[in-house]
Amino acid sequence: MPRAGLTTAAVVAAGAALADECGFHNVTMGLLAERLGVRTPSLYKHVESLADLQHRIAGLAAIEISEAVGRSVQGLAGRDALAALAKAMREYVMAHPGAYTATVGAEIIGQDDPLDIAGRRLIGSMSAVLRGYGIADVEMDHALRAVRSILHGFAVLQASNGFQWAADPDVSFAWMVDFVDRGLRVRSEPAG
Amino acid sequence: MPRAGLTTAAVVAAGAALADECGFHNVTMGLLAERLGVRTPSLYKHVESLADLQHRIAGLAAIEISEAVGRSVQGLAGRDALAALAKAMREYVMAHPGAYTATVGAEIIGQDDPLDIAGRRLIGSMSAVLRGYGIADVEMDHALRAVRSILHGFAVLQASNGFQWAADPDVSFAWMVDFVDRGLRVRSEPAG
DNA sequence: CAGTCTTGGCTAACTAAGATAGCTTTTGAG
DNA sequence: CTCAAAAGCTATCTTAGTTAGCCAAGACTG
Numbered sequence: 001m002p003r004a005g006l007t008t009a010a011v012v013a014a015g016a017a018l019a020d021e022c023g024f025h026n027v028t029m030g031l032l033a034e035r036l037g038v039r040t041p042s043l044y045k046h047v048e049s050l051a052d053l054q055h056r057i058a059g060l061a062a063i064e065i066s067e068a069v070g071r072s073v074q075g076l077a078g079r080d081a082l083a084a085l086a087k088a089m090r091e092y093v094m095a096h097p098g099a100y101t102a103t104v105g106a107e108i109i110g111q112d113d114p115l116d117i118a119g120r121r122l123i124g125s126m127s128a129v130l131r132g133y134g135i136a137d138v139e140m141d142h143a144l145r146a147v148r149s150i151l152h153g154f155a156v157l158q159a160s161n162g163f164q165w166a167a168d169p170d171v172s173f174a175w176m177v178d179f180v181d182r183g184l185r186v187r188s189e190p191a192g
Numbered sequence: 193m194p195r196a197g198l199t200t201a202a203v204v205a206a207g208a209a210l211a212d213e214c215g216f217h218n219v220t221m222g223l224l225a226e227r228l229g230v231r232t233p234s235l236y237k238h239v240e241s242l243a244d245l246q247h248r249i250a251g252l253a254a255i256e257i258s259e260a261v262g263r264s265v266q267g268l269a270g271r272d273a274l275a276a277l278a279k280a281m282r283e284y285v286m287a288h289p290g291a292y293t294a295t296v297g298a299e300i301i302g303q304d305d306p307l308d309i310a311g312r313r314l315i316g317s318m319s320a321v322l323r324g325y326g327i328a329d330v331e332m333d334h335a336l337r338a339v340r341s342i343l344h345g346f347a348v349l350q351a352s353n354g355f356q357w358a359a360d361p362d363v364s365f366a367w368m369v370d371f372v373d374r375g376l377r378v379r380s381e382p383a384g
Numbered sequence: 385c386a387g388t389c390t391t392g393g394c395t396a397a398c399t400a401a402g403a404t405a406g407c408t409t410t411t412g413a414g
Numbered sequence: 415c416t417c418a419a420a421a422g423c424t425a426t427c428t429t430a431g432t433t434a435g436c437c438a439a440g441a442c443t444g
Contacts, residue, residue, distance in 0.1 A: 038422075175338065231393075
């Protein structure tokens, strides 16, 4: 019987693809094995467990997002950079909803966890954009969290069909980018 | 053998409590049955399946949130209303992280799904707050989505420990409310 | 108060999925 | 060519969800 020639990377990539097709929570060892033309126990030569597979899918997604975002903001600043960053994240989530779902609630394990490294890189890109808006260092953490929250929240809501009825998500997305841009450009004034 | 006197509502409430204690994904029929002093199959007299239980927990959380939010914004407007709404949501999520997690990605089923009804009520409260900011009808859907996204995103990130290192989430939260307030008060101007 | 019907709980058993043990065979290094 | 590591397999075990069918608690009726 000829070997299938699997590797950990190939298994994880197939798992991510399967998640995009069938939904993250429908990825089972059995289904993935079938997809790879192999019996279930064979997968355990490449990943430790289902939980390990899920964690690796999350890591893969995080790396891909951070790379896409990093590329997208190159040479841009201010509103253009913000719009490019948001667009890159959103395009990734729409193309890979299953893999992105893996990152929601994924725990960082150990020190050289790709999930952690990619997360830091993504936050680095966001920081750069925010510095372009003149956000002070003391405010940076808070601004980062706000921007992460709105991008992540939009992604989760859209990926899980949380937006019902009515308006076009594309237009809402553009509106949101404007909204963030306004919030970042206007310095704090006393409420009126 | 005396009866336990369970009802669907009691089972769902216990499930929600268990989710808050142990994490939503650790709620199993067996664990919940044990907690209720009953054998696993007995639960099926009150809920149809684990999926049904999870959906009902999501519905319960949605109702509780919408009620808390509705109460909190009574008699307030503008920034005060926004801050109260955000605070109510956040307090619910911190007190009931497991139940809130149930609502993430929960599907609306049928027409009188409590999840749907509560969702509409929550959106109603948000709309009222936004109208207080003078958001025009044509923009309402987009503004709603932006505000939902940032509140939901913050909740998910905090509930899943997504904020690492550094700053106090309380301060970040206050900053975020300010940020949204600024974004809503400043009308669209051409980018500078 | 007795009979009976509904219903909530039980035990027993089935299924699906994750996981492990241990065998076999490919395959690459020396 | 030899042989050891690695990759795949079958068989088996465990756990959790679920169903079937029994039995008794307790409410309703005559």
